[in-house]
Amino acid sequence: MGKSGFIPVMLGLLMVCSTMSGCLGDDIFESGDKKGIPGGLTLACLSSAKYTSMVVEIDYEPGYMPEQSSVNLLKTRLQEVCDKPNGIQIELTETNFEHSGSWTANDVREKAWEHKSNQPQTGSTLYWQALFPSSEYSNDDVLGVAVDASTVAIFKDTVEDAEGPIFSRPSAEEIENSVLVHEFGHLLGLVNLVYKSPVDHEDKDHPGHSNNEDSVMYWAIESANLGNIITGELPDEFDNDDLNDLSGMLSGEIAVTDQIWLP
Numbered sequence: 001m002g003k004s005g006f007i008p009v010m011l012g013l014l015m016v017c018s019t020m021s022g023c024l025g026d027d028i029f030e031s032g033d034k035k036g037i038p039g040g041l042t043l044a045c046l047s048s049a050k051y052t053s054m055v056v057e058i059d060y061e062p063g064y065m066p067e068q069s070s071v072n073l074l075k076t077r078l079q080e081v082c083d084k085p086n087g088i089q090i091e092l093t094e095t096n097f098e099h100s101g102s103w104t105a106n107d108v109r110e111k112a113w114e115h116k117s118n119q120p121q122t123g124s125t126l127y128w129q130a131l132f133p134s135s136e137y138s139n140d141d142v143l144g145v146a147v148d149a150s151t152v153a154i155f156k157d158t159v160e161d162a163e164g165p166i167f168s169r170p171s172a173e174e175i176e177n178s179v180l181v182h183e184f185g186h187l188l189g190l191v192n193l194v195y196k197s198p199v200d201h202e203d204k205d206h207p208g209h210s211n212n213e214d215s216v217m218y219w220a221i222e223s224a225n226l227g228n229i230i231t232g233e234l235p236d237e238f239d240n241d242d243l244n245d246l247s248g249m250l251s252g253e254i255a256v257t258d259q260i261w262l263p
């Protein structure tokens with residue numbers, strides 16, 4: 001989610017959701033506009049009680065195919081935290097979104113659901129989705145967004161613009177690696193999106209983000225200015241606080257809200 005603007009909207013949805021009956025449960029995808037909030041499928045990913053396999057559908061506009069290193073890293077990071085005995089697969093599909101101009105969170109959500117190739121979350125396979133569209137986000141400081149419980153987008157043009165000067169780091173490829181994992185971290189509920197961490201590691205000025213510059217959930221990771229903020233190597237993994245939050249949610253030690261599916 002964008003570091004400015006989107007989280008307040010999301011928190012608004014969260015409050016609406018908690019007052020509605022029917023927000024929880026398997027029927028959520030059967031009717032209406034129940035796409036959940038980022039973190040709404042956290043337990044579905046962490047646990048294998050219902051979803052024993054996972055497919056990440058990546059829909060990219062011609063010329064916007066993700067780096068192979070980003071795809072591999074995302075799969076590795078998901079495998080490290082999500083229990084999927086029948087495997088995690090990544091499916092790449094070239095897609096023309098037929099969208100002109102910049103993207104809002106709503107545009108991302110609508111186009112994603114229009115192009116989802118599977119009826120999601122109905123069987124034992126969990127489906128998450130990443131869009132790699134052409135053009136930029138409406139706030140062109142944003143490299144990536146998480147817009148609902150199963151959908152993120154990465155803005156490759158902005159990622160390329162964020163690359164440091166020649167011979168300096170990070171490269172566009174390294175930025176894409178980290179931003180992709182970061183946005184899926186939001187789908188995993190990080191940081192404090194659907195729970196309250198026992199450890200104070202959420203950045204005070206950037207809700208939903210880590211204050212640790214060694215975490216991939218660090219607030220600057222999705223900002224086009226990240227090259228100016230982080231001069232060394234970009235983090236591309238969850239830190240111990242992130243990992244402990246995830247295992248606490250799975251074990252039940254940490255209460256989890258707004259779940260589309262509960263064990």
Ligand SMILES: [Zn+2]
Nearest residue numbers: 001182209222
């Ligand atoms: Zn973020």
